[in-house]
Amino acid sequence: MASCRWPWRRCSSWRPAARNPRPGSPSRAGPPGPPSAADAGTQMSYFNLVKSLTSAFPNRYSMSRFHHTTSAACCCSKTRSGEKYTDPFKLGWRDLNGLYEDIRKELLISTAELKEMSEYYFDGKGKAFRPIIVVLMARACNIHHNNSRDVQASQRSIALIAEMIHTASLVHDDVIDDASSRRGKHTVNKIWGEKKAVLAGDLILSAASIALARIGNTAVISILTQVIEDLVRGEFLQLGSKENENERFAHYLEKTFKKTASLIANSCKAVSVLGCPDPVVHEIAYQYGKNVGIAFQLIDDVLDFTSCSDEMGKPTSADLKLGLATGPVLFACQQFPEMNAMIMRRFSVPGDVDRARQYVLQSDGVQQTTYLAQRYCHEAVREISKLRPSPERDALIQLSEIVLTRDK
């Protein structure tokens, strides 16, 4: 059942990577040369970057931790060898049966058209990446705390709420970016117009807030409210740009955290708060979500260059067309300083988008960004490995690798 929900995983490209315990190996887009050399090469240039970044960006992303990730990688391969493999999506879906039906039940709307708009993206065709992480994290925390084998109803609600907040932000983002397709179909704004689409987004957000309030936990409300604030602030960060190269990268990572990772991090934290009173566990859950979230978005930005639009369900080079310089561009700019001017004018001159794309593909921007995403994933694995072993914990470890190797 799960496999027919996830046709994009037909090639199962993550499997060989998962069996390979060496985390640093370039699993995609890298030259097929000797892995150790390639590793060293990327590591060198990456350290240069880290050096410049840590000064501009001292605490927030604690870049210096990446120096220790080799030990974390060892420890994760050790624990993994003892457990039998399950598909994390299958494992997660056990608790998510009827996810979309339940979300639709939250959208109590009398007007037929408004209901149709609000339910448009809850059609069961999304990846449900966030709900999966949330329920897996819930179980991992429950087992860690008192060996409980159940997911609480409130924790499952967080999964619904995370997906709803995500969808509400998608609807608004599509209007802001004037996007015309998503997940292989037309966007809400293209079908019903911008006026109605914005209201549909607001409606989904209000339904999510009602569901959140019904959980009845003020700490959880505060945690998830932070997400809404971060989403808006992330969108504001995207409006502005920085001239200085180092600042620009920090700006990019901060935007990535706010727009993508904050939702995953804070919903992971919310289920951990509901399942376990220990603040150490809350921090583990948050750090896992944050690192996986940033990695997820970095790969998303890579796929915008490497994937064709049929696979993604949305047009590629979309970020460039919107004038946004993402990770691959920023890395490429180090090799081709002539890109600076293009970044500053937000790729607005005709031909900029194609030229920038060529520069990125000629540079090692894609590999560098993938490598950075790997680093975030290793950090996530290192965090989650602090929890007591459980199938769900290992599924979360596996999920972080799926994030790196996904092609859609």
Added chain:
Amino acid sequence: MSLRQLLLRLPRYLGVSGSPRRLSPSLDTISSVGSWRGQSSRSPAHWNQVVSEAEKIVGYPTSFMSLRCLLSDELSNIAMQVRKLVGTQHPLLTTARGLVYDSRHNLQLRGLVVLLISKAAGPSSMNTSCQKYDMVSGIYSCQRSLAEITELIHTALLVHRGIVNLNELQSSDGPLKDMQFGNKIAILSGDFLLANACNGLALLQNTKVVELLASALMDLVQGVYHENSTSAKENHITEDIGISAWKKQTFLSHGALLAKSCQAAMELAKHDADVQDMAFQYGKHMAMSHKINSDLQPFIKEKTSDSMAFNLNSAPVVLHQEFLGRELWIQQIGEAQEKGRLDYAKVFPYIPMNQEPSLLLTSSGCVGQELCFLYLIPLPILLHVYSSFFRRHYFNPLALSDILFISDLLFFKASKIQVRYNYSNAAVVFTFIYYSPL
């Protein structure tokens, strides 16, 4: 820099010229109530005075409450972006100007009502844990935050409803690029206000209040959606809705936010379910009467120009249609239609409200009375609560007579209202029971 100084600068940001005293005709509510009795001398200044008296009661001026977040980085960012829109046709500009200039007439009204009802109810007698230490002028600080949140939600939706559909643009609307940019800024600033509201709600640490306000937002979105979809086809014949459907829609678009905020204010002071329900009813009726009053405006203004347009979904028209019967109404509309466009001047005489203002409440058939019975009733309750405070705290005879005049007018043939003042607990606890006289 103080908030007010900042606000004084804002008009320049928005590129507005002209007098800031500009009045929006539909908004100076109460003053026009006075004119029903032929007392046309009631100027908007009176309304301003009433508002500022009410502000004195609640402790500090509530004006520009929703613009307090101006001090944050994001909003100054928005102001910079909005500036780029000057010269374009995007409706966000009008909304932004309205935020600054009309806030004394409309916007802060909701917050003010929440504060007033908070003060009127006072602390709960049953609840001993809730001490008076965080009370200023008889209002808890959490209730003040709630009043602000109410304003934020209202303003956010005001901004979001001004999004334009890009595929319906006319050439007169200017370049597509400007409109896209305007939409972008409108969505972002609305979302920013909503995020601030969510943040404020979370800080209240009360899940019931969060649920109430979240459901109020949901109602409001549905109401705005419905209003947008009906006003889009303004020239067409409207749906056959009776006054009960009209009430339902208007509750969603206008009543729900104030009703639920008033209820939430009681919840924050730990009042029991009865008081909460009363506050809900009060807020609901207050908002509904406000809406009816603005619906009435085109019909009771002295001399209307030919281009005077009114909404075919407004209360007087809906009631008229119900009284007349659907077919006759369609016939009337048909006679007034020219080349597919509705000539409002021709429909105008059909609506019986277009008579002597003094007849409105007495002899103009069903319309005036119906409206009066429906919604104007609870307004006096507020006014009596107001006046009790005036009497006890300020003793301002002018404001008092003003208020009593309006309130007597509204008591007209309406209902029996029992107002009980409980002087023992330093605030007014009121109960009201009303019977329909029909």
